[in-house]
Structure formats: C-alpha cells, structure tokens
Amino acid sequence: MTSRGKRSVQDLVGEGLAELADREVRAELSAREGRAVVWAARLTGHGHDVLAYHQASPAPAPHTSPPAGEQAVELRPAQMDALRLYVNPGPAWSVPPAEGLAERVRTALFDRSGNRWRLYLTREQMESAAYAFHLRALTGSVAEANRFAREYDIAYRTDPATGRPSAVTMPWGSPSAAASLPGSPR
Known part of the structure; x- marks a missing residue:
C-alpha cells in the first residue's frame, strides 16, 4: 500500500471509523493467507454505521426543472430543521404533514454553494411546510415563517373569527389586501 493509502487508513483510525489489527490478528491472517501480513485494518461499529448511512442516502439527482x-423550493438550514421536526414521527399533530412531504424532506439535496436545501413540493406540501414554520414562529423564531412567506407567498395566519390557523396566499404589493388578511394588524 502506498504511504498515501496508509495515511488515509490512519485518518479513518483517528476518526474512530477503523481499527488496526494487533500482532495476534496479523499472525492469524498471515497463517490464513500463507504470506506475511504486515498490517491490516477493519471497520469499527461506528465505521459500519457511517457506511450504511451513506449507502442509504439518496443519490444526488441532477438539477432539473420541477x-x-x-x-x-429552496430552504435555509434552519427552515429544514423546522420541517424535519414536523415530518418526523412523534407527536400526533392535529394538522398532520401533507402526504409525501416526509419523503420529500428525506430526499432533499443540499447545495453547499448556496447553503440551501432543494426539494420539489406540491401546493399541498408547501402549505404543510408553511404550517411547520407557523408552529416554529409560535414557539420562538419567526424568521423561518417570514422567509417562506416572502419567497413562496404562503403563510399560516390565525383567523380571528374562528380562532383557527389556515394557509393564506400572501398578496404582496397590495397593502389593502394585506391588511385584510386574518390576523393582520388593522
């Protein structure tokens, strides 16, 4: 093995992904192989997990039109975190995620250059994402909901007449229409 290859194995060992064989294991391997085994390495349990995780990850899809x-839809990491929390099994939501949204979130692709997660969503899935950001807004951070509403014209607002939140299309550019939205200051 080249020194570069050996250095790569040493890097894996340093990360806890592999372990080097001790003298006893090398002697056993030498007997089995019928030649001297000077060094050997194998994956640790953590190394197997990393490999399995990588193999289970979706292959990057080419950048195509929806x-x-x-x-x-392109989401910032904080938005994706909020969306993952909503689609992962856990609480029995009164407004469950739209059908197929969990799979879209799982297979989203990250664009490092733009620091954005890219996924393709139906209108129903976008409204469901807006609901997730609405939940985040009510529990601490409005940035995710505001950004999504600004970029995709969908937000959740509480209707004062019913007291229930619902998805609304944001009428940007029309102050009178915006003032008539449920939950808007008058």
Missing part, C-alpha cells in the same frame, strides 16, 4: 404540479 415535475408538473410541483415547485422548486
């Missing part, structure tokens, strides 16, 4: 009826 399928019919879907829109390309």
Whole structure:
C-alpha cells in the first residue's frame, strides 16, 4: 500500500471509523493467507454505521426543472430543521404533514454553494411546510415563517373569527389586501 493509502487508513483510525489489527490478528491472517501480513485494518461499529448511512442516502439527482404540479423550493438550514421536526414521527399533530412531504424532506439535496436545501413540493406540501414554520414562529423564531412567506407567498395566519390557523396566499404589493388578511394588524 502506498504511504498515501496508509495515511488515509490512519485518518479513518483517528476518526474512530477503523481499527488496526494487533500482532495476534496479523499472525492469524498471515497463517490464513500463507504470506506475511504486515498490517491490516477493519471497520469499527461506528465505521459500519457511517457506511450504511451513506449507502442509504439518496443519490444526488441532477438539477432539473420541477415535475408538473410541483415547485422548486429552496430552504435555509434552519427552515429544514423546522420541517424535519414536523415530518418526523412523534407527536400526533392535529394538522398532520401533507402526504409525501416526509419523503420529500428525506430526499432533499443540499447545495453547499448556496447553503440551501432543494426539494420539489406540491401546493399541498408547501402549505404543510408553511404550517411547520407557523408552529416554529409560535414557539420562538419567526424568521423561518417570514422567509417562506416572502419567497413562496404562503403563510399560516390565525383567523380571528374562528380562532383557527389556515394557509393564506400572501398578496404582496397590495397593502389593502394585506391588511385584510386574518390576523393582520388593522
């Protein structure tokens, strides 16, 4: 093995992903192989987990235009964190995630250059994402909901007449229409 290859194995050992064989194991391998085994390494349990995780991850898809009826959505990491929390099994939400949203979140691709997660969503899935950001806004951070509403014109607002939140299309550019939105200051 080249020194570069050996250095790579040493890097894996340093990360706890692999372990070097001790003298006893090398002697056993030498007997089995019928030649001297000078060094050997194997994956640790953590190394196997990393490999399995990588193999289970979706392959990066080429940058294409969205399928019919879907829109390309780009989310900042904080938005994706809020969306993951909402789609992961856990609480029995009174407004459950839209069908297929969990799979879209799981297979989203991260663009390092733009620091954005890219996924394609239907209108129903976008409204569901807006609900997740609404929940985040009510529990501490409004940035995710505001950004999503600004970029995709969908937000959740509480209707004062019913006291229930619902998805609304944001009428940007029309102050009178914006003032008539449920939950807007008058």
